[in-house]
Amino acid sequence: MTEEILRVEELKTRFFTDEGQVNAVDGVDLSIDRGDTYGIVGESGSGKSVTARSIIDLIEPPGEITDGEIWYREPDLAAAIGDDYPDAIDGDRIDLLRIPPSVRRSLRGSNFSMIFQDPQSSFNPTITVGEQIAEAVEVQRRASANPRSTRARSEQYTLTSMILGSMFSSRRYVSPESRERAIELLELVGIPDPIERADQYPHEYSGGMLQRAMIAQALAGEPDVLIADEPTTALDVTIQAQILDLLDELQAEMGMTILLITHNLGVVARMCNRVGVMYAGEIVERGTLEDVFDDYVHPYTAGLLGSVPDMEGGGGRLQPISGNVPSLLDHEMGDRCHFADRCPKAMEDCLNHPPEYPASGSDHHAVRCVLAETGYNDGRALPDDYFDGTDRPAGDKHVGPDDRDEDSDDERQHPPAETTGGEHQ
Ligand SMILES: Nc1ncnc2c1ncn2[C@@H]1O[C@H](COP(=O)(O)OP(=O)(O)OP(=O)(O)O)[C@@H](O)[C@H]1O
Numbered sequence: 001m002t003e004e005i006l007r008v009e010e011l012k013t014r015f016f017t018d019e020g021q022v023n024a025v026d027g028v029d030l031s032i033d034r035g036d037t038y039g040i041v042g043e044s045g046s047g048k049s050v051t052a053r054s055i056i057d058l059i060e061p062p063g064e065i066t067d068g069e070i071w072y073r074e075p076d077l078a079a080a081i082g083d084d085y086p087d088a089i090d091g092d093r094i095d096l097l098r099i100p101p102s103v104r105r106s107l108r109g110s111n112f113s114m115i116f117q118d119p120q121s122s123f124n125p126t127i128t129v130g131e132q133i134a135e136a137v138e139v140q141r142r143a144s145a146n147p148r149s150t151r152a153r154s155e156q157y158t159l160t161s162m163i164l165g166s167m168f169s170s171r172r173y174v175s176p177e178s179r180e181r182a183i184e185l186l187e188l189v190g191i192p193d194p195i196e197r198a199d200q201y202p203h204e205y206s207g208g209m210l211q212r213a214m215i216a217q218a219l220a221g222e223p224d225v226l227i228a229d230e231p232t233t234a235l236d237v238t239i240q241a242q243i244l245d246l247l248d249e250l251q252a253e254m255g256m257t258i259l260l261i262t263h264n265l266g267v268v269a270r271m272c273n274r275v276g277v278m279y280a281g282e283i284v285e286r287g288t289l290e291d292v293f294d295d296y297v298h299p300y301t302a303g304l305l306g307s308v309p310d311m312e313g314g315g316g317r318l319q320p321i322s323g324n325v326p327s328l329l330d331h332e333m334g335d336r337c338h339f340a341d342r343c344p345k346a347m348e349d350c351l352n353h354p355p356e357y358p359a360s361g362s363d364h365h366a367v368r369c370v371l372a373e374t375g376y377n378d379g380r381a382l383p384d385d386y387f388d389g390t391d392r393p394a395g396d397k398h399v400g401p402d403d404r405d406e407d408s409d410d411e412r413q414h415p416p417a418e419t420t421g422g423e424h425q
């Protein structure tokens, strides 16, 4: 029996920059079953990380989630807050975009947690790894001592641990229990000599070991959903494989659901049972691993897969597809299929923005491309030079207010007030 734990509908996340409105996530739908691993794959700048950060509530100004629903199935929480926020509840599901920020924040760590490509960024260099993991454990304990806790826990926040907690400074272990738990977690993620390791500082760890420690930190709250954003990209191939094995084991042991973001199709093939292919802020093709790898319809998916020389050994990286990654600036995006200018099968039909069509394969297979509906018609093909000259400017990786080189044009800017939906904010 599968149970949908997370369902994202029409999610839109924008950045209101000096250059204009960046449509980083532009109507994303995805559905993840409990215990599954869902992979989001796509070129740099397609909106993968922003999608993940939107789900776990880590979007900061000038970014804002402007629209959409994020349904999370958690019966205890739904029951606990149902009276206060009836609009946010549907049966045993909660729309995370309609609960107050404080409640949403309380889910971080205990229900959702995230690991990143760069473990350095998750650790304070001046505090031992053990203390920092213990701190994550303690945060979780405090959350579970709260009657609004989303999870029944046998372990109570005892008077002793509270007194101990108030005696230790933040640079010391908050309680003996959390220290013990931190050591257990280090052991769980396969760090040898965890007792000694707990007392070391981040710089005393190798990259692979620190990656494990970050996973330990993320597991401190026993999250339902672990979001992993390029967790192995910075590591060498052998260590990559070890970390993926570790995630596999932890998932089997703890029944975790994983949302995995990666450039690496080999990683997707190995880890994921569902896949979403992202392009220009949209999921352009999604389905089971088989749907997307064997039964793909979107020429973008074909382009990514067309060049998977060596899925096993460190290869399997997305091959460059000719043409430029599109700008996600609202005033430059246009209303056509965003891939049309790079698509070998672009037709007149592609000048209208395509809806998502069901495609053959599993029930989950959906494609944002007219080919799923009409097939390719040579007679309607756009001339090769159709987009030449009229082409919109190329986008750049991680375009932020500071790192675009084009001058902004004031008249074309879209100030936030005009464009935010913000209904659920
Ligand atoms: N703080 C920000 N301010 C402005 N724009 C941003 C900000 N963060 C992200 N963006 C924009 O959002 C878009 C999507 O970025 P995102 O980081 O999600 O891409 P990605 O698919 O994760 O790419 P990569 O594979 O390189 O990590 C990019 O165009 C990026 O420039």
Ligand code: NI
Pocket (backbone or CB within 6 Å): 048, 049, 050, 229
């Ligand atoms: Ni990213």
